[in-house]
Amino acid sequence: MFGMILFTQWKWSRLTLLPLVVAAFALPLFSVQRAGNPQTTPWEARQLLSSLESWGVAYPVLATTIALFMAMTAWSADHRGRHVYALSLPIPRWHYALQRFGAGALLLGAAVIALWIGALFAAGTASIPAGLHAYPTAIAVRFALALFLAYAVFFAITAGTTRTAGYVLAIIGGIIAVQVLLETAGVHVALIPFIGDRLILWPGPLEIFSGRWMLIDV
Amino acid sequence: MSHAVDIRDLHYRAGTNFEIRELGLRVPTGSLYGFLGPNGSGKTTTIRLMLGLLRPLGGTITVLGASVPRDIPRILARTGYVPEQPHLYTTLTVDEALRFHAVFYPTWDWTWANELVGHFQLDRARRLSQLSKGEMGKLEMLLALAQRPELLVLDEPTDGLDPVVRRDVLAALLDYVSQQNATVFISSHLVHELERICDWVGVMDRGRLVAELPMQSFKSGIKRLRVANPPALPGDTPFVVLAREAGNGASETWTVRGWQAPMSQYFEGVGASLREVIDLDLEEGFVELLRTFREPRS
Amino acid sequence: MFERHRWAVAALVASMMPAIVTAQDTTALVRRLHQLELLRHSAAVAVARAESARRERLDTVRSGALVIVVRPGEAALVRQASGVAWTRLDSLYGDEAATLSSTPMLFFLLGPPRPQVAHLYPVIADSAATSVDVAFQLVRAASVVIREKADTLVANWTGPLSLPEVPAAIEHARVYVELVTAPSVAVRRCYAGTADACAAALGLGEGDPAVLGYDAAERRALVAHSTDFLGRLRPAVDACTLGSDSACLDVLHARGFEPPLSTDARQSLVRLTLVSGGRRALGRLAHGVSRSLSQRFALAAGMPVDSLILAWRRAIIEARPKPVTIAPARAWTALGWIVLMGLVAFRSSRWR
Numbered sequence: 001m002f003g004m005i006l007f008t009q010w011k012w013s014r015l016t017l018l019p020l021v022v023a024a025f026a027l028p029l030f031s032v033q034r035a036g037n038p039q040t041t042p043w044e045a046r047q048l049l050s051s052l053e054s055w056g057v058a059y060p061v062l063a064t065t066i067a068l069f070m071a072m073t074a075w076s077a078d079h080r081g082r083h084v085y086a087l088s089l090p091i092p093r094w095h096y097a098l099q100r101f102g103a104g105a106l107l108l109g110a111a112v113i114a115l116w117i118g119a120l121f122a123a124g125t126a127s128i129p130a131g132l133h134a135y136p137t138a139i140a141v142r143f144a145l146a147l148f149l150a151y152a153v154f155f156a157i158t159a160g161t162t163r164t165a166g167y168v169l170a171i172i173g174g175i176i177a178v179q180v181l182l183e184t185a186g187v188h189v190a191l192i193p194f195i196g197d198r199l200i201l202w203p204g205p206l207e208i209f210s211g212r213w214m215l216i217d218v
Numbered sequence: 219m220s221h222a223v224d225i226r227d228l229h230y231r232a233g234t235n236f237e238i239r240e241l242g243l244r245v246p247t248g249s250l251y252g253f254l255g256p257n258g259s260g261k262t263t264t265i266r267l268m269l270g271l272l273r274p275l276g277g278t279i280t281v282l283g284a285s286v287p288r289d290i291p292r293i294l295a296r297t298g299y300v301p302e303q304p305h306l307y308t309t310l311t312v313d314e315a316l317r318f319h320a321v322f323y324p325t326w327d328w329t330w331a332n333e334l335v336g337h338f339q340l341d342r343a344r345r346l347s348q349l350s351k352g353e354m355g356k357l358e359m360l361l362a363l364a365q366r367p368e369l370l371v372l373d374e375p376t377d378g379l380d381p382v383v384r385r386d387v388l389a390a391l392l393d394y395v396s397q398q399n400a401t402v403f404i405s406s407h408l409v410h411e412l413e414r415i416c417d418w419v420g421v422m423d424r425g426r427l428v429a430e431l432p433m434q435s436f437k438s439g440i441k442r443l444r445v446a447n448p449p450a451l452p453g454d455t456p457f458v459v460l461a462r463e464a465g466n467g468a469s470e471t472w473t474v475r476g477w478q479a480p481m482s483q484y485f486e487g488v489g490a491s492l493r494e495v496i497d498l499d500l501e502e503g504f505v506e507l508l509r510t511f512r513e514p515r516s
Numbered sequence: 517m518f519e520r521h522r523w524a525v526a527a528l529v530a531s532m533m534p535a536i537v538t539a540q541d542t543t544a545l546v547r548r549l550h551q552l553e554l555l556r557h558s559a560a561v562a563v564a565r566a567e568s569a570r571r572e573r574l575d576t577v578r579s580g581a582l583v584i585v586v587r588p589g590e591a592a593l594v595r596q597a598s599g600v601a602w603t604r605l606d607s608l609y610g611d612e613a614a615t616l617s618s619t620p621m622l623f624f625l626l627g628p629p630r631p632q633v634a635h636l637y638p639v640i641a642d643s644a645a646t647s648v649d650v651a652f653q654l655v656r657a658a659s660v661v662i663r664e665k666a667d668t669l670v671a672n673w674t675g676p677l678s679l680p681e682v683p684a685a686i687e688h689a690r691v692y693v694e695l696v697t698a699p700s701v702a703v704r705r706c707y708a709g710t711a712d713a714c715a716a717a718l719g720l721g722e723g724d725p726a727v728l729g730y731d732a733a734e735r736r737a738l739v740a741h742s743t744d745f746l747g748r749l750r751p752a753v754d755a756c757t758l759g760s761d762s763a764c765l766d767v768l769h770a771r772g773f774e775p776p777l778s779t780d781a782r783q784s785l786v787r788l789t790l791v792s793g794g795r796r797a798l799g800r801l802a803h804g805v806s807r808s809l810s811q812r813f814a815l816a817a818g819m820p821v822d823s824l825i826l827a828w829r830r831a832i833i834e835a836r837p838k839p840v841t842i843a844p845a846r847a848w849t850a851l852g853w854i855v856l857m858g859l860v861a862f863r864s865s866r867w868r
C-alpha cells in the first residue's frame with residue numbers, strides 16, 4: 001500500500017524534484033567556488049567567508065522551495081478530485097494522510113542525500129584556509145531538519161480544508177489589523193516584531209532557518 | 219428481512235437552500251435498489267452521507283451492519299463505489315490505476331479484473347486523462363466490481379454514456395449480481411434503465427424520500443382511471459388518490475396509487491362508474507408521484 | 517565689525533612695537549611675528565564667518581557642545597536632530613565631545629544653493645531627510661571632527677574612527693574571524709592567549725612590527741602578496757622571494773604594511789577602552805604627545821594595557837560566530853515541531 005502511494009507521489013513529482021535534487025547537490029559546490037583555487041591565500045579567507053555567507057541564504061530558500069513543491073504535489077491530485085477517491089478508500093483517513101506524508105518525506109530524503117554528497121565533495125576539493133573548518137555533515141543535518149519542518153508545515157496547510165486556510169489567513173490578517181489599530185491609537189507596541197521573534201528565536205518553529213548556513217566557517 | 223443499508227431520521231443541511239430532513243431509507247440485502255429522483259433532489263448527497271464522505275447533523279446510518287462514520291474503513295472495504303463524477307487520479311495509466319486500487323482491497327480479484335479489461339477493451343498503457351467518457355465509465359465499474367464487494371453503490375453510473383457502453387456496463391453489473399448475492403444501490407434519473415434491472419425503488423425529491431417500495435408494486439400500483447359521474451369528494455377510498463383532472467362532460471381522470479382490481483366496487487358504492495383502467499409505466503408513475511408530492515391535494 | 521577688528525589688530529601690533537623695536541634677539545622677533553600672524557589669521561576667520569552669517573541671515577542651533585549654523589527654514593529640523601545627535605556623541609566620546617564647541621558646523625539640505633559661509637564644517641542631508649537622518653549625519657560629521665583633533669599617532673593607528681554601526685557582538689564576531697584566519701604568528705599566539713602577541717597583532721607592540729607580527733615565511737608571503745612596488749624595490753623583492761629575510765624586511769619597511777589585525781579590530785579595542793575608561797577616556801587616548809600608544813591605552817582605560825588587551829581578547833573569543841552545527845536541544849526542538857505539524861495535518865477536519 002505504501003509502495004503504491006510512494007509510486008504515485010514519485011510519478012507526480014519527479015519532473016520537478018529531479019532538478020531540485022541536482023540543485024541541492026550543486027549548491028555546496030557553487031558556494032565554495034572561491035576556495036577552489038589551491039593558491040587561495042589567507043588574506044582571501046575573509047572574502048571566502050563573505051562569499052559563503054552570501055550563498056548561505058540559498059540553503060533555507062532551497063529547503064523551503066523543495067518542501068512547498070512536495071507538499072503541493074502530495075495533495076494536488078486529490079484536490080482536483082475533491083478528495084473523493086482518498087476518502088472512499090478503505091483505510092482510516094489519518095492513516096492515508098500519514099502515508100502521503102511519509103511518501104513525500106522519503107522523496108525529500110533524496111534532496112538531503114544529494115546535498116550531503118555535494119557538501120562532502122565540496123569540502124574535500126576546496127582549499128580551506130588555516131583556522132577554518134568544513135561542516136558538510138552539519139549543514140546536511142540542518143538542511144534536513146529545515147526541509148522536513150517546512151514540508152510538515154506546508155503539508156498541514158495543503159491537507160486542510162479551505163476553511164482551515166481561511167482561519168490561518170484570518171489570524172494573520174487579525175494580527176496586522178491589531179498592529180495598525182494600536183499604531184493609530186498612538187500605542188507603540190511592536191506586535192509583529194514580537195511575534196516574529198517568537199517564531200524565529202529558539203524554541204520557535206522557524207529557528208532552524210536562522211543563523212549561519214556556511215559549509216566552511218570558523 | 220435484513221437490510222444492507224439502514225438510514226433513520228437522517229438530517230443534513232448544505233447552505234441555506236438545501237436540507238435533508240428525517241430521511242429514512244432501507245435497502246434489503248441482496249436487492250437491486252433503484253434510487254430515483256430529479257436533479258438536485260439529494261440523491262448524491264444521500265449516497266455521500268451513506269459512505270461517510272459527508273457528516274450528517276443527526277440520525278443514524280448503518281451499512282452492512284456497521285455504523286457510519288465509526289466503522290467507515292470496514293464498510294468501504296466491502297463496498298464498491300462508482301461516484302457521479304470520475305474520481306480517479308487522471309495522471310495514472312489504466313494499469314497503474316488498477317494496481318493502485320488493488321492494494322487497498324484484500325478481496326481484489328486480478329483474474330476477473332484482467333477479464334474485464336479485455337471485455338471492456340481498455341488499453342492498459344493509456345493514461346486516464348486520455349480515456350473517453352465511456353472508457354472512464356467502464357474503468358470505474360471495473361474497479362468497483364473487481365474488488366468483489368458485498369454492496370455496490372453506483373451514483374448515475376451510466377450518465378452520459380452511449381447506449382452500447384451503457385449496455386456493457388449494466389451487463390457486467392448484472393453478471394456480477396448473478397454470481398454473488400451482492401446488494402446494488404443504484405441512483406439514476408434514467409427511469410427506464412432502472413425499471414429493467416431493479417427490484418426495489420426509492421423516490422427522492424427535495425431532500426425527502428417520497429416513496430420506497432418493491433418495483434413491481436410501484437409499477438403496478440399507479441393507475442389512471444377514467445371515472446364517469448365522479449363524487450364531489452372521494453371520501454374514504456381503498457386506494458390513494460394522487461390527482462383528479464376534469465374530462466369531457468361529467469367524467470374525470472383520476473391518478474391513483476395502490477390500485478387493485480376488486481377496488482372497482484368502490485365506484486359503484488358512490489354512484490360513479492369506472493370506464494377505463496390505464497397502466498402507467500415507471501416514468502409516468504414517477505412523474506405523477508412527484509407532481510402530487512409537490513402539489514398536495516387540499 | 518570688520519573695521520573694529522582691524523583696529524583691534526592694529527592696536528595689538530602697535531602695543532607690541534616697543535617690544536619689537538627694543539628687542540635685539542632675532543629669534544624672539546621671529547617668534548613674536550609668528551604669534552601675530554596666528555592672531556591675524558584667527559581674527560580674519562572670525563570676521564569672515566560673521567560677515568557670511570550676516571549676509572545669509574542664518575540661524576545658529578546649539579545642543580550641548582554642538583554648534584550648527586543653519587538656514588532659518590531648516591532650523592526646526594536641525595534643532596530636533598541635534599538633541600538626539602548630542603546625546604549620542606556624549607555617550608560615545610564623553611568629555612572629548614565638548615571640544616566640538618570650537619568647531620561650528622554648517623548644515624544645509626540639498627536643493628537650494630549652498631549657503632556661502634566659509635570655514636565651517638559642512639553637514640549635508642538630502643531634501644527628504646527626517647530628523648533621524650539629520651541626527652545621523654551630524655554624529656558622523658562630529659566623529660570626523662573629533663578624530664581630526666586627535667594627534668596623528670592615534671589617528672593613524674585607528675584609521676577613521678567610524679561610528680559603531682553594528683552591535684558590538686557582530687563587530688566582535690568579525691574580529692574573531694580575523695583572529696582565526698589572519699596569516700600571522702602574533703595573531704595565532706594571541707588566539708592562544710598571549711597578551712604580548714595580541715599587542716603585536718594590534719600594532720601596539722614595542723619593537724619592529726614586521727618582526728613582532730610575522731615570522732620569516734609570513735613576511736615573504738606578505739611581500740609576494742602585494743604587487744604595487746616602486747621600481748627601486750624590485751631587487752629587494754626578488755631577493756626576498758629567494759629567501760632573504762633581511763630583504764623582505766627592507767621591502768616592508770620601505771613600502772609599509774598593515775598590522776596583522778585590521779582597523780576593525782583596532783577600533784573594537786578603542787570602543788572597549790572608552791567603555792572601561794569613562795568620560796575622559798577618549799581625551800587621554802587622543803592627546804598625549806609624549807606617551808606611546810600602549811601607555812595611552814592604559815591611561816585611558818584606567819588599567820594596565822595587558823589587562824585591557826586580555827579583556828578585549830576575551831570579548832572577541834566569546835563572540836565566536838555560531839557555525840552551522842546544531843546543538844541537540846535545537847535539533848530536538850525542530851523534530852518536535854515537525855511532529856506537531858504532522859499531527860495538525862492528520863487531525864484536520866477533512867481527515868478525522
